[in-house]
Amino acid sequence: MIISRTTILGASVAAVARAAQPGAVKPVAAPMRDLTWGQLNFLHTTDTHGWLGGHFQEPQYSADWGDYISFAHHMRHQADEQGSDLLLIDTGDRIEGNGLYDASVPKGLFQYGIYAEQDVDIICTGNHELYQPYSIDREHNTTVPNFKDKYVASNLDYVDPETGHQYPMAQRYRRFKTKNQGFDVIAMGFIFDFTGNAENSFVQRVEDTVKEGWFQDLIREKPDIFVVIGHVGLRMEEFEILFKAMRKENWHTPIAFFGGHAHVRDARKFDSLSFAMASGRYMETIGWMSIDGIKNKKEKEKDKGKDVTIEAVTPTFTRRYIDNNLYGMYHHTGRNESSFDTEHGKRVSKAIDRARQALNLDAKFGCAPQNYWMSRAEYPSKDNLYTLITDEIFPDVIVNEKRRDKPRVALMNTGGIRFDIFKGAFTRDTTYIVSPFISGFRYIPDVPYKVAQKVIDLLNSGGRILSTNGADVRFMAIPEQMYPTPSMMRMEKEDDPHLELRDVQKPLGNDDDDDDGDDDNPPLIGGYTTKDDLGDDGDDTVHKPLDFYMQPNAIQSEIAFPEDGSDPETVDVVFIDFIQPWIIPALQFSGGDYTEDDVQSYMDGTLTYKLSKWISENWKGEC
Numbered sequence: 001m002i003i004s005r006t007t008i009l010g011a012s013v014a015a016v017a018r019a020a021q022p023g024a025v026k027p028v029a030a031p032m033r034d035l036t037w038g039q040l041n042f043l044h045t046t047d048t049h050g051w052l053g054g055h056f057q058e059p060q061y062s063a064d065w066g067d068y069i070s071f072a073h074h075m076r077h078q079a080d081e082q083g084s085d086l087l088l089i090d091t092g093d094r095i096e097g098n099g100l101y102d103a104s105v106p107k108g109l110f111q112y113g114i115y116a117e118q119d120v121d122i123i124c125t126g127n128h129e130l131y132q133p134y135s136i137d138r139e140h141n142t143t144v145p146n147f148k149d150k151y152v153a154s155n156l157d158y159v160d161p162e163t164g165h166q167y168p169m170a171q172r173y174r175r176f177k178t179k180n181q182g183f184d185v186i187a188m189g190f191i192f193d194f195t196g197n198a199e200n201s202f203v204q205r206v207e208d209t210v211k212e213g214w215f216q217d218l219i220r221e222k223p224d225i226f227v228v229i230g231h232v233g234l235r236m237e238e239f240e241i242l243f244k245a246m247r248k249e250n251w252h253t254p255i256a257f258f259g260g261h262a263h264v265r266d267a268r269k270f271d272s273l274s275f276a277m278a279s280g281r282y283m284e285t286i287g288w289m290s291i292d293g294i295k296n297k298k299e300k301e302k303d304k305g306k307d308v309t310i311e312a313v314t315p316t317f318t319r320r321y322i323d324n325n326l327y328g329m330y331h332h333t334g335r336n337e338s339s340f341d342t343e344h345g346k347r348v349s350k351a352i353d354r355a356r357q358a359l360n361l362d363a364k365f366g367c368a369p370q371n372y373w374m375s376r377a378e379y380p381s382k383d384n385l386y387t388l389i390t391d392e393i394f395p396d397v398i399v400n401e402k403r404r405d406k407p408r409v410a411l412m413n414t415g416g417i418r419f420d421i422f423k424g425a426f427t428r429d430t431t432y433i434v435s436p437f438i439s440g441f442r443y444i445p446d447v448p449y450k451v452a453q454k455v456i457d458l459l460n461s462g463g464r465i466l467s468t469n470g471a472d473v474r475f476m477a478i479p480e481q482m483y484p485t486p487s488m489m490r491m492e493k494e495d496d497p498h499l500e501l502r503d504v505q506k507p508l509g510n511d512d513d514d515d516d517g518d519d520d521n522p523p524l525i526g527g528y529t530t531k532d533d534l535g536d537d538g539d540d541t542v543h544k545p546l547d548f549y550m551q552p553n554a555i556q557s558e559i560a561f562p563e564d565g566s567d568p569e570t571v572d573v574v575f576i577d578f579i580q581p582w583i584i585p586a587l588q589f590s591g592g593d594y595t596e597d598d599v600q601s602y603m604d605g606t607l608t609y610k611l612s613k614w615i616s617e618n619w620k621g622e623c
């Protein structure tokens with residue numbers, strides 16, 4: 001049974017809720033949809049990317065990791081009281097993307113310890129843990145030991161850099177009994193077919209893993225449920241491969257999938273016994289799944305040796321995307337400001353605050369004069385962050401003194417930028433949030449312009465021209481748009497996404513939605529209005545929809561071009577190093593005979609450094 005009751009929270013919470021991190025904006029009340037509990041329940045985080053301090057500039061996501069610890073504590077208690085079970089899941093990409101991880105030397109000095117304070121029941125690895133030899137080592141020598149038998153690595157090995165010895169990063173699967181009902185759970189943990197990993201790791205393709213003996217033996221077992229977690233987008237093929245392989249040998253066991261990587265809220269139904277959910281990104285979302293009817297009373301009696309006839313049961317699945325917001329956490333736990341915080345949660349919130357201060361994350365580089373959006377504004381337009389980069393930042397910062405007057409094109413992939421810039425203080429933390437990668441700039445000198453000018457269109461063509469050798473052009477874009485979900489398909493259908501969304505997502509419990517305060521309901525604030533395979537009531541908080549515009553894979557700036565508007569003979573092709581695997585074939589396809597040997601370093605400094613320098617010089621003044 002799926003209950004979708006809407007209540008208005010605002011009226012029941014009188015005092016102002018305190019966000020756990022000092023300096024973060026206060027959470028705001030909003031109309032809520034309740035959680036439905038089942039026999040087995042899950043809380044799911046994914047792609048947290050170091051955002052353990054929560055969002056300082058967005059009230060709807062301003063709770064921190066300490067609050068999540070208090071929340072999970074109360075939810076576990078609730079499960080114990082009603083005799084159900086609750087499991088916590090995390091599907092990777094815990095690092096890179098926030099000053100709390102990226103600003104320390106070495107990286108993650110505080111992040112790994114703070115993260116490990118949460119008691120996660122099933123945890124796996126994302127691609128971001130695997131780009132650098134360092135973070136692979138940390139996974140191997142820190143996170144795996146922190147979580148011991150909770151960590152699963154079904155298709156990932158560690159390679160010892162000294163001996164070359166290759167062995168599983170963690171156990172391939174975990175089999176355990178749930179605390180209150182003793183459900184027999186088999187859990188696996190995958191990463192998608194990632195090829196960009198550093199040499200001290202090995203990712204086995206999922207289609208090869210399913211042929212392995214241990215996997216084939218395991219799926220013939222008869223647990224009460226399989227829980228397959230993965231750093232895998234629900235619309236990617238890896239979960240489909242797993243689902244098909246498992247169902248071929250096992251027709252009747254329910255399967256719950258938990259995915260990530262695509263940074264979206266999404267849910268997908270594979271068959272009547274299997275259900276998948278993905279829970280967003282950056283500590284904006286805590287996913288909730290509940291499953292009822294895994295086993296009925298008679299089955300439980302039979303387990304105890306009684307001779308009873310079994311009627312088939314079909315499990316029912318529900319999902320909610322919980323905004324990472326103290327109001328919501330109070331609401332779902334029936335607690336308030338004075339009864340919510342646990343000692344443990346408070347201790348972790350304090351540790352985050354201390355780490356942020358030690359790292360000087362609030363140090364201000366400048367003051368953003370307006371909001372700049374990644375996908376809430378179209379490209380190009382004055383509110384678009386990529387337009388800011390191509391029109392204002394690149395012409396100033398992409399300079400090699402020796403070649404200052406050479407006409408050049410400067411290219412970067414849109415996925416190299418990870419978050420919006422909000423009007424107001426731009427801090428050390430913001431720098432890592434917007435641009436966490438250590439990519440620098442390279443170039444090929446004196447490329448005929450008639451060759452160079454074709455590159456950007458090739459990078460942005462949806463076609464497969466460059467998509468050989470794993471160099472899929474989509475990998476350059478932001479993860480949010482790589483694998484379209486029902487939410488995005490709905491938005492793309494309409495010329496005016498805003499209108500369409502308003503129509504589909506008639507705000508619940510808010511009869512006049514003009515937000516003028518002449519009703520008793522709190523005004524809606526902008527946020528997720530998710531559509532997935534179960535419908536459009538998945539978000540726990542009723543939001544005003546946000547616009548979403550598809551962005552190109554790559555953007556380009558033309559710098560020092562002839563002032564008379566004529567084409568230059570030759571240009572320097574400058575690009576962020578991450579996209580070299582696409583630049584070379586694009587040049588070749590355009591008639592340029594270039595190889596990796598022609599690539600040189602263009603200038604010192606990463607994009608992150610150049611960005612912060614530009615901001616401190618151009619966005620002076622008070623906020």
Ligand SMILES: *[C@@H]1O[C@H](CO)[C@@H](O)[C@H](O)[C@H]1NC(C)=O
Nearest residue numbers: 106133134135137138141142
């Ligand atoms: C873990 O690996 C990192 C990176 O190689 C290294 O700096 C650190 O000393 C290692 N820690 C332990 C406890 O082995």
Ligand SMILES: *[C@@H]1O[C@H](CO)[C@@H](O)[C@H](O)[C@H]1NC(C)=O
Nearest residue numbers: 013014015335336337338339
């Ligand atoms: C919190 O709830 C308790 C028990 O229901 C109540 O006594 C207390 O006044 C509430 N505190 C606030 C700040 O609302």
